[in-house]
Amino acid sequence: MMAATAGFDFRRWRLVLLGGFFVGVILFAAIFAPWVAPYSPLELDVTQMLQGPSAAHWLGTDELGRDVLSRAIYAARVSMQVALLAVSVGLVGGTLIGMTAAYFGGIVEQVLMRAMDLLFSFPAILLAVVLMASLGTSVLNAMIAIGIVFIPGFSRLARASTQAVLRQQYIEAARSIGMSDARIIFREILPNIMAPLMVEAAVAFAYAVLLESALSFLGLGAQPPDPSWGNMLSTGRGFMAQAPWLSIVPGMAMFICVLGFNLLGDGLRDVTDPHMRE
Amino acid sequence: MDIRSRAVEDGRPTLSIRDLTVDFPKRSGSFRAVDGVSLDVWPGEIVGVIGESGSGKTMTALSTLRMLPKRAIVSGSIELGQRRILDLSPAEMRKLRGDRLSFIPQDAMRALNPTMRIGRQVGEPLVLHRNLSFKTAISRAVDLLRAVHVREPERRVADYPHGFSGGMQQRAMIAMGLALEPELIIADEPTTALDVTVQAQVLKLLKEIRDREKTSILFITHDLGVVAELCDWVYVMYRGKVVEQGSVERIFTEPREDYTRMLLAATPTLFPKVAS
DSSP states (O other): OHHHHHSOOHHHHHHHHHHHHHHHHHHHHHHTHHHHOSSOTTOOOGGGTTOOSOSSSTTOBOTTSOBHHHHHHHHHHHHHHHHHHHHHHHHHHHHHHHHHHHHHOHHHHHHHHHHHHHHHTSOHHHHHHHHHHHHOSSHHHHHHHHHHHHHHHHHHHHHHHHHHHHTSHHHHHHHHTTOOHHHIIIIIIHHHHHHHHHHHHHHHHHHHHHHHHHHHHTTSSSOTTSOOHHHHHHHHGGGTTTOTHHHHHHHHHHHHHHHHHHHHHHHHHHHHOGGGOO | OOHHHHHHHTSOOSEEEEEEEEEEEOSSSEEEEEEEEEEEEOTTOEEEEEOOTTSSHHHHHHHHHTOSOTTOEEEEEEEETTEEGGGSOHHHHHHHBTTTEEEEOSOHHHHSOTTSOHHHHHHHHHHHHHOOOHHHHHHHHHHHHHHTTOSSHHHHTTSOGGGSOHHHHHHHHHHHHHTTOOSEEEEESTTTTSOHHHHHHHHHHHHHHHHHHOOEEEEEESOHHHHHHHOSEEEEEETTEEEEEEEHHHHHHSOOSHHHHHHHHTSOOSSOOOOO
């Protein structure tokens, strides 16, 4: 089976490709929103309030006559920005904490990991709401709050992966050529724990989109009139009977986005998992 | 005249260990892994430390590198040249490792970082201790790999460790150990993971290095064949103590201690003598 080993193994990568396709569509919409969206997301047209899907407005209009498709496309921007920054905060913070804890062990590890346990013991939404309440409501604060929610998860994963890497002989070898602790952590350990962290980041990304929507739904994230899937859903709820598309469109957008990132994460885990390789 | 008597005449040993004791605290009392070991390695000498698993030979080597687990309690004295190893600060010790003192581990495959190219790893000591840029260090790595007989080193420096065979990986580790022309190389069973033909090549290489660079080598092993092949002087360790020492010829021809005799007798041979 030379051809199979040499060529691209489609079966192994199919989840990644499918997830990547959904993610790609959403990212494309988010990045190129001003060119992709047919209308401005804030443009009012009182003559066109609560219109169903039509040739002019493919996915209908909302209670103020704004184009729902355009708002959903712009909302992708908010979701992607929030998720990207939140996951970065969680990934960087959690990885640093986890690696430090595992590497130095002892009292350092106890203090750091018990603090993480404390953070982990709050339900994610509650923790985010509390943080938002104390930080104030804005998109930036939503990013930070969601990022903090992610830190414990990443730190546990980073700690466990670091502990596995620390048992490897190349760490001993690195020490035997006189490498410093910081250099061992960043040059020897970090590259070897990146794979599981990336998988976790993809899954966290999906979760960040959901959390952001939940916060916006509760009125804590993006503030009207700026569109976000969460606040679109929240407004749409009041018009469920007359204009179901107001709820269905942002709901579908979230569904596609979260599904995409989850497939991508699962797919990457399968691809990087040595047990799955033939 | 053997190397040892020649070296003893003109000066000091490269490595001198006196009354080294290593204890590991346990819940009740402690476990003594190394018990009053004294040994010397003279310039240009290959010294074998032989013993079964748990005899304390690796602990002795790790003490010299100050790489024992933190909970170990070490006493005695270790001198490398004029430096008292056990009195150095961690930072001073770090400067010594990989520079004046290098370590070749047992399993090269697992001692190389799988995510880093060979050239960077072999050149790393030069970056750490001589402040070379990675670019110059990698070009030095090419020379080092050539010196340990890796074919086409210019091309090979860009490989990742998994692209190297077991023997080549061990050569790369040796090249890394040689980078800064250390006074002492500590090799902890460097040939155990290799098959016999590759093993012979690596031993030949170590001898060649000793002859060329006049480096002292402390060779930890449980393999008597390797000792006979390579070493000038041998220490036999058993349960944390040195039970016998002597030149290779003497140890093999007229062992004085019962344990050494047992060890020699335990070596499997292709044609066992029929008991008379």
